[in-house]
Amino acid sequence: MGRYVARRLIQFIPVILGTLFLLHLLSTLTIQVVGDPVRALFGENAPPAAVIDQMRADYNLDDACLEQPGNPCLGLFVDRLGQYAGGDFGINFRGRAVTEMFIERFPVTVRLTIIALVFETVVGILMGVLAGLRKDKFADNFVRFFTVALVAFPTFVFGTLAQLFIGLQLGLELRNSDWAPDWLGQMLNVGYNADYPWLSLVLPGVVLGSFSLASIARLTRTSLIENLRSDYVRTARAKGLRTRRIVGIHTLRNSLIPVVTYIGIDIGLLLGGALVTEGIFNIPGVGQLVWLAIQSNDTPVIIGVVTILTIVFLVANLLVDILYAALDPRIRYE
Amino acid sequence: MSDTMAGQSAGQTENLSTKSGANRSLWGDVRYELVRSPVFWISSILVLVILSMAFFPQLWAQTSPNTSGACPLQNARVKPSADHPFGFTNAGCDMWASLVWGTGKSVIVAILVTAGTVILGVTFGTLAGYLGGFADTIISRITDIFFGLPFILGALVFLAIFPERNIWTLTAVLTVFGWTSLTRVMRGSVISTKQKDYVDAARAAGASDLFIIRKHILANSIAPVIVLATIGLGSFIGAEATLTFLGVGYQRPTVSWGLLVSEGQNLALAGFWHLLVFPSAFIVITVLAFILLGDVLRDALDPRTR
Numbered sequence: 001m002g003r004y005v006a007r008r009l010i011q012f013i014p015v016i017l018g019t020l021f022l023l024h025l026l027s028t029l030t031i032q033v034v035g036d037p038v039r040a041l042f043g044e045n046a047p048p049a050a051v052i053d054q055m056r057a058d059y060n061l062d063d064a065c066l067e068q069p070g071n072p073c074l075g076l077f078v079d080r081l082g083q084y085a086g087g088d089f090g091i092n093f094r095g096r097a098v099t100e101m102f103i104e105r106f107p108v109t110v111r112l113t114i115i116a117l118v119f120e121t122v123v124g125i126l127m128g129v130l131a132g133l134r135k136d137k138f139a140d141n142f143v144r145f146f147t148v149a150l151v152a153f154p155t156f157v158f159g160t161l162a163q164l165f166i167g168l169q170l171g172l173e174l175r176n177s178d179w180a181p182d183w184l185g186q187m188l189n190v191g192y193n194a195d196y197p198w199l200s201l202v203l204p205g206v207v208l209g210s211f212s213l214a215s216i217a218r219l220t221r222t223s224l225i226e227n228l229r230s231d232y233v234r235t236a237r238a239k240g241l242r243t244r245r246i247v248g249i250h251t252l253r254n255s256l257i258p259v260v261t262y263i264g265i266d267i268g269l270l271l272g273g274a275l276v277t278e279g280i281f282n283i284p285g286v287g288q289l290v291w292l293a294i295q296s297n298d299t300p301v302i303i304g305v306v307t308i309l310t311i312v313f314l315v316a317n318l319l320v321d322i323l324y325a326a327l328d329p330r331i332r333y334e
Numbered sequence: 335m336s337d338t339m340a341g342q343s344a345g346q347t348e349n350l351s352t353k354s355g356a357n358r359s360l361w362g363d364v365r366y367e368l369v370r371s372p373v374f375w376i377s378s379i380l381v382l383v384i385l386s387m388a389f390f391p392q393l394w395a396q397t398s399p400n401t402s403g404a405c406p407l408q409n410a411r412v413k414p415s416a417d418h419p420f421g422f423t424n425a426g427c428d429m430w431a432s433l434v435w436g437t438g439k440s441v442i443v444a445i446l447v448t449a450g451t452v453i454l455g456v457t458f459g460t461l462a463g464y465l466g467g468f469a470d471t472i473i474s475r476i477t478d479i480f481f482g483l484p485f486i487l488g489a490l491v492f493l494a495i496f497p498e499r500n501i502w503t504l505t506a507v508l509t510v511f512g513w514t515s516l517t518r519v520m521r522g523s524v525i526s527t528k529q530k531d532y533v534d535a536a537r538a539a540g541a542s543d544l545f546i547i548r549k550h551i552l553a554n555s556i557a558p559v560i561v562l563a564t565i566g567l568g569s570f571i572g573a574e575a576t577l578t579f580l581g582v583g584y585q586r587p588t589v590s591w592g593l594l595v596s597e598g599q600n601l602a603l604a605g606f607w608h609l610l611v612f613p614s615a616f617i618v619i620t621v622l623a624f625i626l627l628g629d630v631l632r633d634a635l636d637p638r639t640r
Contacts, residue, residue, distance in 0.1 A: 019482035030495040152622035154572035156579045157614045160599045168603055272486030294581045302494045306487045314482050
């Protein structure tokens with residue numbers, strides 16, 4: 001196990017450097033081609049050149065290589081890595097540090113992601129098991145149809161529709177009624193409510209997790225069906241074990257291995273989706289920060305937050321990979 | 335299809351599907367499967383309708399919402415009626431016409447992106463899978479790096495800096511972030527095809543690498559790419575609409591589904607439900623049609639999943 005973790009950590013270094021470099025390369029190439037974002041911020045009413053130069057210096061956009069199309073700006077990349085290592089991810093157009101805003105808002109996004117993850121894994125695995133055990137029966141066909149339909153709803157479509165029909169039309173009824181408990185109405189709310197930091201994130205979390213729910217249900221189903229056919233299940237059955245034990249202890253544990261891998265990849269999807277969900281439901285998380293930055297053309301915030309989120313994603317992925325090895329000994333000895 | 339392939343897959347067919355029995359080629363078997371599937375017919379008719387809306391919107395709605403006088407302001411947000419079952423948009427255009435004329439914006443980007451990603455994916459996937467060694471290492475590491483960047487976040491950074499966002503910038507960005515998954519699938523498929531006996535036989539007979547790739551590898555490893563590309567068409571439509579919804583895709587006054595949803599989002603909460611429900615329905619049905627088509631294709635092409 002120790003050797004596996006060490007090898008995985010060493011592999012992690014080029015991947016994170018490469019991803020950060022890709023991000024750097026994309027943003028520099030675009031700036032080289034279309035001009036720097038400071039000018040775009042002012043549009044036609046440009047302030048004096050001195051002001052622009054000062055701002056360029058503040059946002060690290062005064063490097064000469066940003067005016068040479070095709071130059072990968074390696075020097076600038078090394079500088080940026082140094083800043084990232086020191087926790088400096090730039091400042092917004094009003095002078096606030098991106099890192100500070102990120103830390104302030106991150107707990108909300110973590111809560112939202114946790115709700116989404118719990119929802120998608122619990123419901124997804126349940127549906128997958130149900131479908132896998134009753135292959136080609138009604139339950140299976142229903143789950144297969146349901147998951148295909150679910151994937152067809154992009155997060156923003158599902159989010160806006162859920163906000164309208166569940167959060168507003170159903171939720172308002174509940175919140176105004178005498179019989180419904182308070183927590184139920186808050187669970188199905190149109191937006192974030194600071195008095196209910198977990199409950200009011202339930203509907204957005206469900207929206208966020210629903211896309212991956214489909215993949216998890218299908219993965220569980222396929223691998224369960226495959227495992228149910230294997231020799232060790234036949235042996236277990238021959239020994240006279242009860243079906244519940246065969247499925248619950250032997251088969252399910254093996255079937256969940258691909259699901260764990262998927263969850264690693266999924267964290268990236270969730271962080272991207274959080275941007276949409278937080279924008280729609282007005283949740284003061286990291287995604288909303290980007291959402292607002294897009295509307296006010298605050299490019300440094302977008303680049304800064306996306307860089308941090310990418311690092312978060314890669315680290316989360318690394319942790320999942322290590323967990324994966326703990327679950328499946330075959331990976332460790334490869 | 336080449337003779338080798340037909341012969342090879344006929345052997346496969348006999349083992350795998352005793353029901354369809356006869357000596358059908360792989361593609362013959364696929365056709366046999368497909369014409370008997372109602373899902374295939376429903377989804378391909380939907381896809382044809384969507385494509386005709388994309389390329390010939392005037393067939394479905396005569397006046398474009400962008401012609402002058404098409405959108406009188408007194409019609410703004412008027413709810414659905416018998417004459418106009420879809421109601422009017424926030425700008426006073428007929429909702430049905432806006433949706434029909436907006437189809438092309440989404441579908442054409444998705445088609446261009448799919449074409450781009452298939453070309454890149456097949457090229458790099460074949461190179462990596464067939465050549466192996468150094469080329470494989472380089473290409474695989476590059477795809478690893480792209481996988482480290484969540485799709486929406488990466489596209490966002492790129493588009494946020496662009497002052498002008500149109501078909502071409504959207505296509506470029508979606509292609510840059512979309513080619514890697516097809517490359518991985520193609521690489522895996524090529525590696526498994528490369529180990530087949532008929533490739534060894536061809537090599538023993540003195541065929542050149544280029545000939546083997548062209549005649550044997552490509553034809554026998556393209557199936558998963560076709561499936562993924564069909565599903566990809568649907569998901570690129572969703573991705574374009576998402577980016578537009580976020581504000582980094584198409585800009586007004588372009589008529590597009592993503593913009594209509596973002597416009598409808600707040601107004602729907604104020605009671606104008608049709609502003610949100612109809613654009614959403616168009617997006618969902620389109621994405622669904624492509625996903626369903628991809629799904630039946632997968633079932634037909636890969637008998638193991640049945």
